[in-house]
Amino acid sequence: MKSETNVYLKQNKAKYNKSNVVLIGFMGSGKSITGKLLAYRMGYSFVDTDVEIEKNYKMKIKDMFAKEGEAIFRQRETETIKRLSQKSHQVISTGGGVATKQEDMDALRQNGVIISLSAYPSTILKRTGNDKRPLLAKKSNEERLKAIVELMAKRAKFYKNADLIVQTDDKTPLQNVETITKYLKGLK
Ligand code: S3P
Secondary structure (H helix, E strand, O other): OOOHHHHHHHHHHHHHOOOEEEEEEOOOOOHHHHHHHHHHHHOOEEEEHHHHHHHHHOOOHHHHHHHOOHHHHHHHHHHHHHHHHOOOOEEEEOOOOHHHOHHHHHHHHHOEEEEEEEOOHHHHHHHOOOOOOHHHOOOOHHHHHHHHHHHHHHHHHHHOOOOEEEEOOOOOHHHHHHHHHHHHHHHO
């Protein structure tokens, strides 16, 4: 008879064999920098959903929100994720809204281990500027912090829905990479 431990290991192995590593988390949680370093460490390719969208539609995300609206951006995000999910051996850094869309997460989960990067609002405030993120484009730091706190509260439950959650506040991207690779090795 199989023990529970064996069953657990088997499930994890199946997950690791899925091959993509997907980073989710709030804006400024460090997905892009951590993802690039992680991909380099693993010998995987690195893709960022925002960069893919900007490349394919030849438009900055900020302009897309302003000219075409958030709904169109979200559709393009879903299309992009469906396409990327077909490939393997990639570290995929997702835009902060992806985790909240069941359809996108289902596609990513089929072939990916989901890692959530987490940070407190005060850390996010320090890490994000006021230029390229339409959802955080506010006049003052106070308003920006308020927007961060409110949006994070709405999304918190989605960011918890991951195989591993990494608290990044007092960590460097390299330390996050160490944590993630250690976890992934444990799945082998
Ligand atoms: C968004 C996050 C952004 C970008 C867009 C919307 C969000 O990506 O996709 O501005 O809804 O949280 P980053 O998380 O890479 O900043």
